[in-house]
Amino acid sequence: MVLEEGFGVEEFTHKYETKVDYNLAEACCYSLSLNDVYKLTGEKFEINNDSRFTYGAIDGTDNLRGLVADLYSDEKVKFTKDNVLITNGGIGANFLVYYTLFGKGDHVICVSPTYQQLFSVPKMFGADVELLRLQKENGFVPSVEQFKKLIKPNTKAFILNNPNNPIGSVMETDLLEEITKVAQEHGITIISDEVYRPLFHSSDRVPKSVAQLSFDGISTGSMSKAFAFAGVRLGWIVSQNTDFLKAARSKRHYNIISISMIDDQISQYVLQNKKKILQKNKQLCLKNLDYLSQWVKINEKVEFLDFPKGGSVCLIKIDGISDTQKFATWLAENKSFLVVPGETFQCPGTLRLGYANSEDDVAKGLEILSKSIDEYKEEK
Ligand SMILES: Cc1ncc(COP(=O)(O)O)c(C=O)c1O
Known part of the structure; x- marks a missing residue:
């Protein structure tokens, strides 16, 4: 490797x-x-000074995972803490997803341009990665035709980034549904880096997350971008597929154990005041x-x-x-x-x-x- x-x-x-x-x-x-959050909300962050610094809740506290799950629940799908894995930032979430899924012999499609981690790390785990170039004529989002053309018998996953870094383009729900449908027909997992979610400030509607749209969809998210708390180094993986999460959790023991107790508490405070x-x-x-x-x-x-x-x-x-x-x-x-x-x-x-x-x-x-x-x- x-x-x-x-x-x-x-x-x-x-x-x-x-x-x-x-x-x-x-x-x-x-x-x-x-203090900024206090001024904004009137809610003060309190820490228990008698709390001993153990490894803390290995998976992240139930409350934190529940708060992350709430970000994805909608009228159709209810997420619970069991649909969430806590990681060290969005970068840790992406890494863990790829570490869990990819190896030699896997073909992976990834949008480009995007954050380099999304295609470099799958390559590092031995996957054959093909880039799907986002084109101006398609509004810098992948077209279903482009996706179909790249599918091979061994295509394991299609990696998306919504909203896109660096372009700021947004994949709307209709397109995501079409792509998910094609992926399901071919047994391909859609993985979406959604660390900028829910910053859809200039698009007509808030698109669904890939985790909401399909049972096998995998979304990664983070405290860094929309929540403005990069310093807690806290991210997550969300999916309806608890078998995938179980496999990822088993790999997670090798490089995370647990995230910091302080980061967990601060993230709870921020997410409680998310609005x-x-x-x-x-x-x-x-x-x-x-x-x-x-x-x-x-x-x-x-x-x-x-x-x-x-x-x-x-x-x-x-x-x-x-x-x-x-x-x-x-x-x-x-x-x-x-x-x-x-x-x-x-x-x-x-x-x-x-x-x-x-x-x-x-x-x-x-x-x-x-x-x-x-x-x-x-x-x-
Ligand atoms: C698309 C994308 N994914 C992941 C990350 C990593 O973010 P985090 O701070 O949550 O680890 C970044 C950071 O710039 C990013 O742009």
Whole structure:
């Protein structure tokens, strides 16, 4: 088992993110403190100072798993704590799903562009991974025809990312239903990275989760993005298929044991107060996206690859700048301003902007970007 590929986006952002003054590489909604939540909700986080620090509830507390289950329950399907596995972040959730399911001889289809983990790690476990390229003419979501064309006798799973990082495109329920139907006919598991859920700020309706749509569907989620609590490093896997969860739980013992007791308690507190937190974060996305749209409009050289409908990130193209890896490096090193080069998201010639950071980062960052576009001379 050899992983040949470095994790482009994480390596790039890790190098600069603590050193720059302005950050539009951030994909999380502007991170909150416990006091921010208190001010927003009037509910105080209380900790029991007599509580001994054991490994805690190995699976995550029943209350936490129940609160996560509530995020997915709808009029048709009721989820309970038994449909939830708690992990170290969304990244831990994805890793555990792939570790449980994939090995040599498996064929896996994965959308692209997307977060590199979604196709690099299945490869690492020996799967033969084929990328389904998201196209402008399909609104940067997979088409059923594209999916059908890639299916092989040994296709085990189709990996989705909804909302999509880096484009911000959203797969609506109708399309998800069609894809799920084809998958069921071929015995293919749909796995959906839904860490930006429920940030569907600019789409007409909130699409269903893959876990809601099919018995075998597997969804991964996280406290990091919409809930603005990346620091608790807490994520989850949700599925109706408890046999799959049982298999994943058995693998989980090898690399998690349990998550931190403190993270569990803070996540319960945040999820109990989710309504106001999500409201605030959706408003932040809309406000900053509006500012960004105005900026794009007045900058003749700049255009969106696609206007984002969900999540907190989007891609832009800049006329005259094709090596965006070099440009983003130059911005970080000379202008103390961080954005993500599209090269780390299989989209060379673009920049990924996160627009859910503070209003100050967005305003100052875009000011720097405007000046830099004029100043920067690309080497030919
Ligand atoms: C699509 C996607 N999945 C997973 C992750 C990992 O998130 P977490 O902080 O929950 O581990 C990220 C982080 O950027 C992401 O964009």
